[in-house]
Amino acid sequence: xxxxxxxxxxxxxxxxxxxxxxxxxxxxxxxxxxxxxxxxxxxxxxxxxxxxxxxxxxxxxxxxxxxxxxxxxxxxxxxxxxxx
Amino acid sequence: xxxxxxxxxxxxxxxxxxxxxxxxxxxxxxxxxxxxxxxxxxxxxxxxxxxxxxxxxxxxxxxxxxxxxxxxxxxxxxxxxxxxxxxxxxxxxxxxxxxxxxxxxxxxxxxxxxxxxxxxxxxxxxxxxxxxxxxxxxxxxxxxxxxxxxxxxxxxxxxxxxxxxxxxxxxxxxxxxxxxxxxxxxxxxxxxxxxxxxxxxxxxxxxxxxxxxxxxxxxxxxxxxxxxxxxxxxxxxxxxxxxxxxxxxxxxxx
Numbered sequence: 001x002x003x004x005x006x007x008x009x010x011x012x013x014x015x016x017x018x019x020x021x022x023x024x025x026x027x028x029x030x031x032x033x034x035x036x037x038x039x040x041x042x043x044x045x046x047x048x049x050x051x052x053x054x055x056x057x058x059x060x061x062x063x064x065x066x067x068x069x070x071x072x073x074x075x076x077x078x079x080x081x082x083x084x
Numbered sequence: 085x086x087x088x089x090x091x092x093x094x095x096x097x098x099x100x101x102x103x104x105x106x107x108x109x110x111x112x113x114x115x116x117x118x119x120x121x122x123x124x125x126x127x128x129x130x131x132x133x134x135x136x137x138x139x140x141x142x143x144x145x146x147x148x149x150x151x152x153x154x155x156x157x158x159x160x161x162x163x164x165x166x167x168x169x170x171x172x173x174x175x176x177x178x179x180x181x182x183x184x185x186x187x188x189x190x191x192x193x194x195x196x197x198x199x200x201x202x203x204x205x206x207x208x209x210x211x212x213x214x215x216x217x218x219x220x221x222x223x224x225x226x227x228x229x230x231x232x233x234x235x236x237x238x239x240x241x242x243x244x245x246x247x248x249x250x251x252x253x254x255x256x257x258x259x260x261x262x263x264x265x266x267x268x269x270x271x272x273x274x275x276x277x278x279x280x281x282x283x284x285x286x287x288x289x290x291x292x293x294x295x296x297x298x299x300x301x302x303x304x305x306x307x308x309x310x311x312x313x314x315x316x317x318x319x320x321x322x323x324x325x326x327x328x329x330x331x332x333x334x335x336x337x338x
Contacts, residue, residue, distance in 0.1 A: 011279075018278040022098075052195040075099055076123055076210075076268055 005050040012057045014036055019064045024071065085303040087141040087201035087260075088099040091166065092191050092221075093125040093148050095157040096211040102185075105312050110306065112211075112310060121157045124206025126164075127266040130273040131236060132204050133165035140238045143167045145198055147239075149187055151175040155289060162284035163276035169289040174301065178294075181303035183212070186294075188220035193297035195225055200261065202243070207232055207265040218265035222326045 013034070020030035041053055097103065098118040106113055121129075132144040146161040148154040158169035172190050174182055197204050203225075208215035222229035230236070230245030234253065237244040243258045248267050276284075287309040296303050322328045332338045 015278045018281075019275075059227075061277075065277075068275065069272060072099060072123055073268070079210075080268070 001027055002036060003047075003050070005054070008054055009038075009050065012061075015061060016057060016064075019061060022068055023064075032038055088143045088145060088198055089126075089135065089141050089202045089204060090191070090195050090198055090200040091128050091132045091144060091146045091161065092187070092203070092217065093129060093146055093152060093157055093161050094122045094206070094209045094211075095119050095148060095154045096122045096209055099210055109309050109311060112135075119153070119157075121160050122206050122209045122223045123213075124208060124210075124266055124268070125161075126206075126273040127268065127270050128206045128264075129161045129164050129166060130271045131233075131266055132202075133274075134237065134271060135236075136165065139165075141202070144272055145170060145200070147172065147191065147194055149174050149182060149190055149294075150179050158289055159281065159284055160276045162287045162289075163280040164274055166287075168287055170183075170198075171291045172297075173287055173291055173293055178237065178301045181305070182301065183303055183305060184214045184216035184220055186299065186301050186303065188217050188224055189299045190294055190297060191217070192224035193299055195221070195261075197297070198331040201263060203227075203263045205263070205265050207267050212213050218263055222263035225261075225263070227261050228265050229263045229265070230256055230258050232267045233264050234267050234269045236264055236270065264323045 016034055017031065020034060021027045023030040044050055044053065096119065097112070097114065098120045101118050102298065104113045129144075129146060132141070132146075135141045136144050143166055144166040146166040146169045148158050148161075150240040151174065155169075155171055158171055162169055167223075172194075191203060191205075194200075203218075203221060205218045205221070207218065209217075218231055219229060221227075230243065230247060232247045232249060233245045235244075235246035239257075241260055242306055243260055243262050243264070245258060245264060246253045246254050247256060248269065322331060329338070
């Protein structure tokens with residue numbers, strides 16, 4: 001009875017949760033936002049729509065990775081290199 | 085190419101954490117504080133993995149020295165693409181006094197034992213800022229070194245390294261085997277995502293003791309005291325240019 005996309009959605013949730021540990025505003029803030037975002041769409045059953053939402057989730061994953069990288073790069077550049 | 089690359093990584097307090105000095109000034113508070121891989125070590129791992137993906141080297145072996153917890157750091161490197169890990173177990177008193185000299189002796193012994201063609205390290209650790217381990221390792225092995233690397237190109241059996249130095253960029257060609265230390269602009273390290281961490285659990289981490297490698301860990305350095313940097317003085321606002329000049333004269337600046 002469970003939707004075939006269930007596994008993919010749960011995997012996405014776990015991946016985002018793992019990424020959220022380093023979120024600048026705190027891991028609990030991130031977890032609440034993540035849960036709210038997923039709960040908002042909990043009644044969607046159309047596999048096409050779910051695929052779209054998963055793609056959006058993967059986009060957020062990439063954005064988070066970019067955010068983390070830029071934060072780290074800028075912090076290290078500021079700490080270790082003379083301003084140009 | 086059948087070359088093996090040895091990458092050294094260090095577990096340090098996370099770069100974003102606010103450091104606090106212990107009340108007895110003996111060191112920095114590390115209990116319960118978030119630790120992660122040294123950012124320059126991440127760049128070193130990324131470079132090694134990139135070389136493997138280009139099929140220029142065969143195997144990436146990641147090494148870390150310290151207590152049990154450094155295995156987390158090794159796992160992160162494995163999740164980024166390293167093939168196997170070596171945990172050099174150093175605990176208790178020895179791990180507190182572990183410095184560049186001891187680590188470079190360990191890395192030199194391992195580089196010989198593992199028959200590595202290339203040793204890649206981060207240029208310095210963000211906790212002690214020594215910037216010595218790479219240089220010492222190269223000296224102990226009597227290998228050429230390309231430090232502060234912002235670009236590394238494998239050309240047959242030679243290595244072309246572009247170094248970021250104060251005067252600009254210096255390009256050197258090194259014979260292999262060699263030691264390279266990674267600088268900030270060498271590459272963009274990939275994030276170790278959860279699926280990769282799960283896959284990395286299957287990869288092997290060998291545990292060795294420094295005594296197995298014939299390394300003596302006694303340190304010739306003793307940390308006497310650790311202090312916070314002096315507090316920034318509050319600025320003083322002035323109303324007119326004359327005020328500014330008189331204040332500067334008072335402070336002996338002009």
